[in-house]
Amino acid sequence: xxTLEVSPSEPLTHPSDxxxxxxxxxxxxxxxxxxxxxxxxxxMRSIFQMGIPVSGKNMFPSNIAGLPTWFTIRASKHxxxxxxxxxxxxxxxxxxxxxxxxxxxxxGATVVYDEPLKLSELRSDLHFxxxxxxxxxxxxxxxxxxxxxxxxxxxxxxxxxxxxxxxDELRKALVKQFGKRKAKAADLNWGAARAGFDxxxxxxxxxxxxxxxxMNQTAGKIIIDGNAACALGAMFAxxxxxxxxxxxxxxSLVETLIGYMKRFRHDxxxxxxxxAIVQAEDELASIGMALGAGWAGARSMTAxxxxxxxxMSEFIGLGYYAEIPAVVFDVERVGPSTGLPTRTQQGDLLSxxxxxxxxxxxxxxxxxxxxxxxxxxxDAFDFAEQFQTPTFVMTDLDLGMxxxxxxxxxxxDQPIRRGKVLSAEDLSKLGGFARYKDVDGDGxxxxxxxxxxxxxxxxxxxxxxxxxxxxxxxxxxxxxxxMDRLAHKFECMRQRVPEPVVNIVPxxxxxxxxxxxxxxxxxxxxxxxxxxxxxxxxxxxxxxYPFTEHLVDFIRHHDRVYVVDQNRDAQLLGLMxxxxxxxxxxxxxxxxxxxxxxxxxxTVTDEVVKQEGK
Amino acid sequence: xxxxxxxxxxxxxxxxxxVLPYKGSRTTLCAGCGHNSISERIVECFYELGIQPWTVAKxxxxxxxxxxxAYFLGLSHGFNGVHGRMxxxxxxxxLANRNLLGLGVTGxxxxxxxxxxxFMHLVRRNxxxxxxxxxxxxxxxxxxxxxxTADLGSTLKTGMPNDLPPFDCCALGLKWGATFVARSFSGDxxxxxxxxxxxxxHQGLSIIDVISPCVTFNDHEGSTKSYSYMKEHEExxxxxDYVPYYEDISVEIPEGTVTEVQMHDGSxxxxxxxxxxxxxxxxxxxxxALEEAEKKGEVLTGVLYVNTRKPTFLELLNLxxxxxxxxxxxxxxxxxxxxxxxxxxxx
Numbered sequence: 001x002x003t004l005e006v007s008p009s010e011p012l013t014h015p016s017d018x019x020x021x022x023x024x025x026x027x028x029x030x031x032x033x034x035x036x037x038x039x040x041x042x043x044m045r046s047i048f049q050m051g052i053p054v055s056g057k058n059m060f061p062s063n064i065a066g067l068p069t070w071f072t073i074r075a076s077k078h079x080x081x082x083x084x085x086x087x088x089x090x091x092x093x094x095x096x097x098x099x100x101x102x103x104x105x106x107x108g109a110t111v112v113y114d115e116p117l118k119l120s121e122l123r124s125d126l127h128f129x130x131x132x133x134x135x136x137x138x139x140x141x142x143x144x145x146x147x148x149x150x151x152x153x154x155x156x157x158x159x160x161x162x163x164x165x166x167x168d169e170l171r172k173a174l175v176k177q178f179g180k181r182k183a184k185a186a187d188l189n190w191g192a193a194r195a196g197f198d199x200x201x202x203x204x205x206x207x208x209x210x211x212x213x214x215m216n217q218t219a220g221k222i223i224i225d226g227n228a229a230c231a232l233g234a235m236f237a238x239x240x241x242x243x244x245x246x247x248x249x250x251x252s253l254v255e256t257l258i259g260y261m262k263r264f265r266h267d268x269x270x271x272x273x274x275x276a277i278v279q280a281e282d283e284l285a286s287i288g289m290a291l292g293a294g295w296a297g298a299r300s301m302t303a304x305x306x307x308x309x310x311x312m313s314e315f316i317g318l319g320y321y322a323e324i325p326a327v328v329f330d331v332e333r334v335g336p337s338t339g340l341p342t343r344t345q346q347g348d349l350l351s352x353x354x355x356x357x358x359x360x361x362x363x364x365x366x367x368x369x370x371x372x373x374x375x376x377x378x379d380a381f382d383f384a385e386q387f388q389t390p391t392f393v394m395t396d397l398d399l400g401m402x403x404x405x406x407x408x409x410x411x412x413d414q415p416i417r418r419g420k421v422l423s424a425e426d427l428s429k430l431g432g433f434a435r436y437k438d439v440d441g442d443g444x445x446x447x448x449x450x451x452x453x454x455x456x457x458x459x460x461x462x463x464x465x466x467x468x469x470x471x472x473x474x475x476x477x478x479x480x481x482x483m484d485r486l487a488h489k490f491e492c493m494r495q496r497v498p499e500p501v502v503n504i505v506p507x508x509x510x511x512x513x514x515x516x517x518x519x520x521x522x523x524x525x526x527x528x529x530x531x532x533x534x535x536x537x538x539x540x541x542x543x544x545y546p547f548t549e550h551l552v553d554f555i556r557h558h559d560r561v562y563v564v565d566q567n568r569d570a571q572l573l574g575l576m577x578x579x580x581x582x583x584x585x586x587x588x589x590x591x592x593x594x595x596x597x598x599x600x601x602x603t604v605t606d607e608v609v610k611q612e613g614k
Numbered sequence: 615x616x617x618x619x620x621x622x623x624x625x626x627x628x629x630x631x632x633v634l635p636y637k638g639s640r641t642t643l644c645a646g647c648g649h650n651s652i653s654e655r656i657v658e659c660f661y662e663l664g665i666q667p668w669t670v671a672k673x674x675x676x677x678x679x680x681x682x683x684a685y686f687l688g689l690s691h692g693f694n695g696v697h698g699r700m701x702x703x704x705x706x707x708x709l710a711n712r713n714l715l716g717l718g719v720t721g722x723x724x725x726x727x728x729x730x731x732x733f734m735h736l737v738r739r740n741x742x743x744x745x746x747x748x749x750x751x752x753x754x755x756x757x758x759x760x761x762x763t764a765d766l767g768s769t770l771k772t773g774m775p776n777d778l779p780p781f782d783c784c785a786l787g788l789k790w791g792a793t794f795v796a797r798s799f800s801g802d803x804x805x806x807x808x809x810x811x812x813x814x815x816h817q818g819l820s821i822i823d824v825i826s827p828c829v830t831f832n833d834h835e836g837s838t839k840s841y842s843y844m845k846e847h848e849e850x851x852x853x854x855d856y857v858p859y860y861e862d863i864s865v866e867i868p869e870g871t872v873t874e875v876q877m878h879d880g881s882x883x884x885x886x887x888x889x890x891x892x893x894x895x896x897x898x899x900x901x902x903a904l905e906e907a908e909k910k911g912e913v914l915t916g917v918l919y920v921n922t923r924k925p926t927f928l929e930l931l932n933l934x935x936x937x938x939x940x941x942x943x944x945x946x947x948x949x950x951x952x953x954x955x956x957x958x959x960x961x
Contacts, residue, residue, distance in 0.1 A: 222960035232956065238946035240938045241709050260956070264948045272934035274945050276709040281735040285702040288695070288732075292706025295693060296671070296714070297939035299946070300706065314696055408957040411950045416943045450671040450691035451711050451937065455635065457668050460684060462694040471639075472684065 020209040022052050022077035024088035026159070029101050031094050033065025035149035038177055038189070040071040041403065043156050045173035046165050047075050048223060048405060051215040055081035056403045057598055062248070062341045068097045075212060078527075081405060082520025083398075083598040089163075089210055091155050092119060093133075102126070110208040112158055127208035129200070131158050136199055140191040153189040157196025162204070164211045167197060222370075222406050226399035229370035230329055231257035232409065233377025234301055235265065238416050239327075241293035241300040242277040243286040248341050249397040250303040250331040283308040287315040290326040291390075294319075295461060297421065297449035299381050303329035306348045307338070309355060316390050317356025318463040320486070323436070323445070325384035325419070327377070329393045331400040334596045343596030344397035346516060346566035352392050353545055353575055359483060361490045363497065364392040364545040366515040370406035373399065376543070378412050379498065385419035387444055387493060396566070398517045398598040420446045424454040435459040435470040436482065443489025490546060497544035502554060504538045510612070511538035511554060512591075514564035515572060517598060522564055524601035525608070532605070533614055537562075542572075547579060555584045562608060568594045628664035628860070636661040638685040648800030648826030649679055649748045653686045655803065656717070659810045660687060663858060671707055671714040675700040675729060678755050679721035679748035679826075687717075698729025701736035704743055705927075711937035712928045715814070716743030723753050726762035726781040733783070737790045737819060739927040744813045744820045745792075747783050748800075750828040751839035758831035769836035783823045784918055785904050788897055793818030793921040795900065797914060799844050800826040808854035808883070809917060815859070817878035818926050825913060849907060851916030853886035875920050883917065894920050 026043070030036035037058070044056040055074045061067035074084050086106055092098040092113040099122060102111060107125040120128035133151050141150045153174075160170050171190055178186035230253050234242070242261075244254040258277055265274050280286035286302045293300035304312065309330055319326060332348045334340035355362055363383065367376045377393055384391035420440075422433055427448070433456070436445045445468075448457040459470040467478045505526075514522045519541055529535040540554040555561050563573040570590040577585060591607050593599050624632050636657045641650050660667065667689035674680035676697035683692045695703045700720055708716050725733045725747050736745065751764040763783065764776045787795045794816045798806045806824065813820035825844055827833050833840040838847075859880030875883045875894070885894065893899055900918040907914040934941075 220961070222957055224960050232953075236947055236953065238943060240941065240946060241706060243706065264952050265946070267934060267945070270934065271932075273932045274934065274938055274941055276931050276933060276938065278705070278709065278931075280702070281731060284699060285705075285732055285735065288699045288702025289706035289709070292693070292703035292708075293710040293939070294706070295703070296707035296710035297937070298706070298710035299939075300710070315699065315702075318696055408961075409953060411953050412947070416947065448691075449711070449939065450707065451669060451714050453666075453668065455668060455689055458689050458691045460692040460694070462692075463696060464694070 018209055019211060020088070021211055021213050022075050022215060024210045025072055025074040025084045025086065026089040026091065027087040027101070028071045028073075028091040028155070029094045029097050030069050030071070030152065031065075031096070032060055032063060032067050032069040034152060036069065036071065036093070036152045039152035039156050040073070042153070042170065042173045042177050043159060044073045044403065045176065045223065046160065046170040047073065047212060048218050049169040049173060050166060050212060051218050052077065052212055053079045053081060053217050054405060057083055057398065058402060059597065060342050068094050077215060077217075079217065080520065080524045080601070082524055083600045085600040085602045089208075091159065092117065093152065093155065110162070110210060112155060112162070129158065129162065129204055131155070131196070131199065136195050137192060140195045141188060146188065150188055150192045153192035154196035157193035157198070158200045160193070161197045161200035162206060162208070162210070164213070167193075218405060220408065222408055223403050224370045224406055225252070225401055225403050226367070226370055226373045226395050227253035227331065227401060228256045229373035229406070229409070230303075230377050230393065230395065230400075231260060233374040234327075234381070235260050236374075236412060237299060237378040237381035239299045239301055239381065240275050241290065241298040242275065243280050243289035243293070243300070243302050245280050245283045245286045245304065245308065247283075247305045247308050249333055249401045250305050250308070250329060252401065253303040253329055253331065283311040284315065287312040287326070287328070290328070291315060291319050291324045294324045294326040294384070295450070299385070300325075301327040301329065301381075303331065305331050305333045306335045306351070309348055309352055313356045316362065317358060317360050319390040320356065320360045320362065321463055322461050323388040324390070325388050326390050327380050327384050327393060328390055329395065332394065332396040340596045342397070344517070344566070344598055345594060345596060346394070346396055346518070347571065347594070348394070349567070349571040350574055352394065361546070362390055362392055363387070363493050364394050365498070366394050366543055366545070367399070368516050368519040368541065369399075370404050371409060372543070374409040376498065382417040383496065386417060386496070387489060388419060388447060389489075394516065396517055420444060422446050422448050422452075422457075424452055424457065427452070427454040427456045432456045434468045436466065436485070437468045438485050438488070442492045443485050494546050494548050497546060497548065499548060500543055500550050501541040502550055503540075504557065505536045508536035508538045509559040510535065510608070511540060511558040511561045512564060513540050513542065513551065513554070513561055513572070515542045518564045518566060521599040521601045521604050525604035528601055528605040529608060533609055535608070535612065535614070537608070545575065547576070551576070552580065552584065555580070555587055559587065560589050561587050562589045562591045562611070564599070564604065565590065565592045566594060566599055568592060627661050629666060631661070631664070633657065633661045635667055635689050636687055638683070638688040641682070641685040643678055643682065644830050646829040647678070648750065648824070648828070649682050650685070651800040651803070652746065652748055652806070652824055652826060653682050655806045655810055656686045659807055659814065663811060663814060665715065665814065669713070669715050671716055673700045673704040673707070673716065673718040675720050675724035677721040677724050677753070678828075679719055680724060682748070683719050698724050698727070699732055700724065700729065701732040705736065705739070705741055708741055708743060708928065709931070710939035712933055713937055716741070718743055718745045720745070720747055722747060722749045722751060722761040722763040722783075725783055730762070730781065734786065734790055737787050737792045737821070740791050740793055740819045740924060742818050742926040742928060744822065747821070747823045748826040749783070749823050749839070750826050750832050751837070752828050752832035754828045754831055765838040768838040771831055771834055773836070782904060782908070784821060785901060787821035788901050788904075788919055791819075792821045792919075793924050794820035794917075795919040796821070796917045797823045797825070799848055799913075799915055800824055801841060801844065802915065805850070805854055805915060808856045811856040811858070812854075812877060812881070812883045812917065812920070815877035815879045815881040816920070816922070818921070818924060844913060847911060847913050849912040849914050850888060851890070851892050851903075851914055851918075852888050854917060855884035855886070857882040857884060875922070878922055883920070885917065894918060897921070
């Protein structure tokens with residue numbers, strides 16, 4: 001992808017005459033636990049503050065300290081913020097991986113490295129900038145034990161000089177990162193960044209083509225990770241009971257929520273909490289508590305990842321059958337089993353859609369951005385109560401844990417919708433009710449909350465067979481009638497779930513269907529296919545399951561439809577197989593990636609080109 | 615309902631309800647099952663104390679015992695959940711609405727085997743609710759396998775002996791934080807009533823382990839949870855009298871033989887000494903007494919421990935007095951300016 005054309009034998013010492021501006025990716029290879037996260041965030045934020053669309057992806061190990069970590073920052077004047085496969089600019093800080101990292105680069109790439117690693121001996125077709133980090137850190141950080149943490153900030157300064165990043169922006173980002181309370185730490189780090197910048201300015205001659213220039217594409221935008229966006233969504237949805245068990249990559253969702261709730265959800269008059277957050281003993285307990293709370297009328301939620309879903313499955317079946325609202329966040333990671341716990345995947349689609357034994361179906365939301373994490377979370381809470389059923393918000397590690405550029409969130413424009421709940425006054429008027437009677441034709445019965453001050457309020461909730469009046473039954477006809485009503489309720493959800501985003505390109509013979517974070521790669525791939533291969537592709541991004549008529553129309557409209565799955569077994573395609581008319585299935589092609597990294601456009605493009613026989 | 619009085623007027627309790635609204639549907643358990651006696655005690659106690667049935671939430675897991683909430687308090691909401699996980703359901707519901715009177719009924723399989731983890735964490739949290747273990751030492755609904763409370767050496771109906779020691783749910787409750795711990799026998803109407811009423815008054819987790827014989831699968835020679843075994847081995851700690859807060863207590867207490875514990879709602883538990891000195895506010899003494907009884911092959915019944923001072927889980931969470939589940943939107947959705955403030959921080 002480099003724009004340079006060079007002969008590998010010729011050392012790259014001459015200045016580049018083809019500058020590459022605001023369109024490259026930087027990879028920073030460090031050891032985890034070394035404080036590199038701060039340096040990386042500051043670097044990303046500096047570019048963001050210069051108005052350039054940017055994304056940051058952290059590839060980290062399942063470990064606390066001492067294992068390799070890579071952070072990739074992509075700057076894109078075109079606004080592509082998906083992962084880019086090719087690395088243009090490497091900062092090699094980790095002796096363990098430095099050689100392999102360098103050998104993987106495309107010709108013409110740039111390498112900033114720790115001088116003792118002697119990386120420039122490895123290849124002659126790259127731009128090398130050696131930096132004596134240990135020598136530079138000593139004078140700016142007298143306290144020896146802090147040097148490991150401050151050292152990384154030096155590369156921010158070096159990279160700032162090499163890429164023409166405005167040091168004022170870097171300082172601003174640094175102050176923001178440390179906050180007012182840690183001004184001393186900010187000063188120390190600023191000294192290190194400055195030392196790196198000054199060293200680069202007096203030592204290097206700029207030979208590589210990469211640099212940034214101010215743009216105006218990020219004004220007003222925020223930087224946030226998907227987990228924090230879901231947390232904010234939950235707070236503004238009016239969540240009252242939150243139960244959870246720590247698991248990567250979902251833990252930060254609840255941890256962030258705890259922080260916001262402590263600030264904004266205490267009664268100003270008496271200081272009381274308008275919520276309860278409980279760290280449960282395991283996932284079985286966390287979903288059990290969420291369902292108990294939902295049954296008693298709370299807006300309840302839990303957050304987990306694939307292994308947690310497996311543990312919760314019995315209770316989720318109870319939630320479906322006894323018809324209890326709760327919102328479950330599944331921040332997906334690589335399975336099966338423990339899998340790759342710090343890598344991303346969309347691998348829980350089938351296990352969630354059909355979670356638990358017997359005939360069960362569960363609605364799922366598929367947000368693709370922080371904005372949607374926020375708005376769809378709010379909608380999911382309404383949905384769960386309207387349909388009285390566990391409702392899943394499916395994100396993944398890439399969306400949940402990485403920092404994303406986003407538009408500021410819109411305040412909800414609708415009041416909270418709490419579904420069909422009968423009050424004591426309602427009961428006095430009605431005289432009574434039958435919990436599972438389909439009064440309105442949408443399959444959803446009316447419920448009462450325990451504690452409702454009326455003798456006719458009670459009903460008995462059970463996971464065993466029950467009739468319309470919630471009475472125990474083992475009768476064949478009662479069972480079938482109830483299961484058919486539940487199936488009808490699921491059908492009615494199709495009219496209520498968020499509609500997909502559809503982009504029909506006139507004349508396009510092929511189309512894409514994707515969900516969640518696949519969006520970034522697919523949109524960029526559509527451009528690549530058009531620009532590089534003259535292939536036009538339409539695109540439908542699903543926002544929810546069950547699917548709507550739009551999907552059927554979209555497939556009918558195209559000759560071949562590529563269903564993009566970030567899992568091995570084509571789970572999204574599998575879900576479609578369960579629902580769609582067999583005649584349509586012949587048009588579906590599977591496009592899969594399951595290596596654990598965020599999906600990139602080139603992978604999508606190459607696969608389509610291959611399958612299209614171009 | 616009570617609003618249409620029949621002639622002649624029927625007997626009603628202090629809130630004007632007859633006993634009928636406290637009953638449930640007809641039991642489907644075996645005739646003679648200890649669980650049915652416990653259901654009857656529950657009906658009596660809630661009726662006699664004049665508790666509005668619709669302020670009670672019933673919880674259970676899976677098993678014969680867990681079916682029983684359908685057979686009492688028919689005007690209360692009930693939740694028959696999954697095996698061993700009743701504590702989670704109850705915890706969630708009580709978080710949502712702290713004003714519910716939580717009444718959990720479970721069995722020894724539910725509590726001591728599949729659900730022992732949730733049981734222990736419920737104890738640790740001191741969630742304010744009543745937790746009755748209908749303990750018969752056997753899996754009834756799956757036709758007669760040992761449970762984890764079956765005593766060492768006791769035998770199944772087939773003659774197969776149990777070669778593992780039992781969990782003592784009272785000892786577990788005492789060790790890890792329950793604030794009212796009692797053991798009773800389904801056949802001891804008077805004692806069970808006093809214990810149940812005290813538990814209703816208690817603010818905190820009440821563990822009541824009731825030996826409740828299974829007439830079909832564990833009432834034979836060789837069983838240590840049979841009616842005849844209990845008659846021979848029950849060792850009653852003390853005589854109990856419950857005096858509700860709304861009753862004037864003018865009877866003089868004879869010195870030395872009777873002690874009183876005042877419950878949170880002002881009710882009193884009167885404890886009349888029998889053969890031994892036993893102080894139910896001394897947790898370690900209770901554990902010691904259980905240990906000693908086990909060695910002697912006795913089944914100690916009575917109130918083992920009561921602690922009226924320890925904060926409950928709901929207090930630790932700093933919840934408001936009203937149910938958080940039904941707080942109005944204005945109290946659970948922060949304002950637009952809060953969102954704007956957060957957005958500004960993220961810029």
